[in-house]
Amino acid sequence: MPKNALVEPRSIVVIRNVSKSYRRGSQTIPVLENVSFDIAEGKFLALMGPSGSGKSTLLNLLAGIDSVDSGSIAVGGLDITTLSEMDLARWRAVNVGFIFQFYNLIPVLTAFGNVELPLLLTKLSKKQRREHVDLALSMVGLSDRIDHYPNQLSGGQQQRVAIARAVVTDPTILVADEPTGDLDRVSAAEILDLMGRLNKDLGKTIIMVTHDARAAAKAHLIKQLDKGVFIDVHS
């Protein structure tokens, strides 16, 4: 390789020959068929496709909240398909930050409590946890909403709290399932900007499932899924 050649970033996610199907009664419904692809570290990938195309299933598999029928998924060099349920839970706590369509905040906890939640699984002291939470909430611009409960926040603000919760442990990857699907245009744009900054400024690898072309446009890479197979790639 010539000296001045650009160094390709290493692959943080390596998916090989992954298949997944669900059983409905006596029927087996294939969702993903022999899917393979890599995601380079620091990339922002959008997964698109019609409903039932398998994009959310793929997201769940690479986030370690569902298991493959066959194939392998390596994240940060570790094949997560070989991990036990308990090890997978520990792995998720350290390596994956989740952003959901409906925010999925715990209603009885304040913004602070929700963001602190993943830190309870770490060995950080109470003081250190507070510092991390304060930092995460300031990053999403909600330092003044620290003691607010989810029902006291707008949809956009709730999603920002969810993003703070996703990044507070400094995970290897961020996975987002329709993060703007429940938001109005202005709030959706704010959230996408925020995710873009996390990717650009902090180098976070983001894998986002979306139906929204405007949201997908924020990504470096768009992958289209249809009937469990990739059909097109844009970058």
Next chain:
Amino acid sequence: MYILKLIFKNAFRHKLRTWLTILGITIAILAFGLLRTVISAWYAGVEASSASRLVTRNSISIIFTLPLSYKERIRQIDGVKIVSWGNWFGGIYIDEKNFFANFAVDPKTYFELYPELIISPDQKAAFIRDRKGFVAGRKLAERFGWKLGDSVTLRGTIFAGQWDFVMRGIYRGRDKTVDETTFFFQWDYLNEKMKKSSPARADQIGFYMIGVTKPEIAADVAVNIDKTFKNSVAETLTETEKAFQLGWIAMSQAIVTAIQLVSFVVIIIIMAVMANTMAMTARERIGEYSIFKTLGFGGRYIAALIFGESLIISMIGCAFGIAFTFPAAKSFGNALSNFFPTFNVATETIYMDIAAALLVGTVAGIFPTLRSIRIRIADGLRRIG
């Protein structure tokens, strides 16, 4: 601390449902506590009995008497320290509904044998001096407003006629297990009247109460007493005071068993109600539990959240139930003092209340916990939205 805070917040998310469940548990624990207290009251005589006292009665039945002449022969048996005697009188004060236990006893020996009945020396001396004197328990005297020197007439049922007495003393119990509702009068008064009216019934004893020198020899002394009167006109049956009391209870064992069953049924019913509440709660929060699992929290944490909530609700209900049991038992005991001379909430009953509430809380949490732990995260997350 964090998890405790979360459990408390979760427990009171549906305030009305939670408070209604707590109310149900409160009532169940109250009912359970009262029923267990009724059973304790039934056994109060057994609890208060002494291991160094024996009761000798006619071997055929308690309704048959023993000759007074046995007294001296019993006294001569090795290990016998003191012999007292008495008869169930069965007198009625004004009306049947004023029922209380009344006995003709030997005043000198009876109070010596039963030191748990505390009476002042002056009053005891006055009772011994007055052939028509009587001593009543503190609660009985309070119930009818009797004071020293008051005249009281009982209508005899077993021993016919009007029997006049003068109050000479009030005894109180050494502790709260002692019955304070009994009426004692002089056996000599009964015997003298019998000599005049029914000579055949004179010098007849209902039961002997015997104090032994030490509890360890009580069984041997009982055997020796019965051996002494073997093949006599009135053979005896001697047993410890505890066995004698249990014999009375055995007659009403079916009622005690029924009360015990009902007390457990109450707990089973509230267990079902509580389990339903927790099942509803867990079903509503299945998405939240999936979020916890997604974030990396294990099954133990989910179990702690559900069991913690279930136990907090049941223990709050238990605390209220126990708090209400005491005044309820007091009112119940006052209303039924003629049937239950001692009606006190035992420490064991409180422990049983707590154990029952812990059981309710634990059992109610089992199935929701299993369901929440076993559900796949992806399926759980689909419930949100």
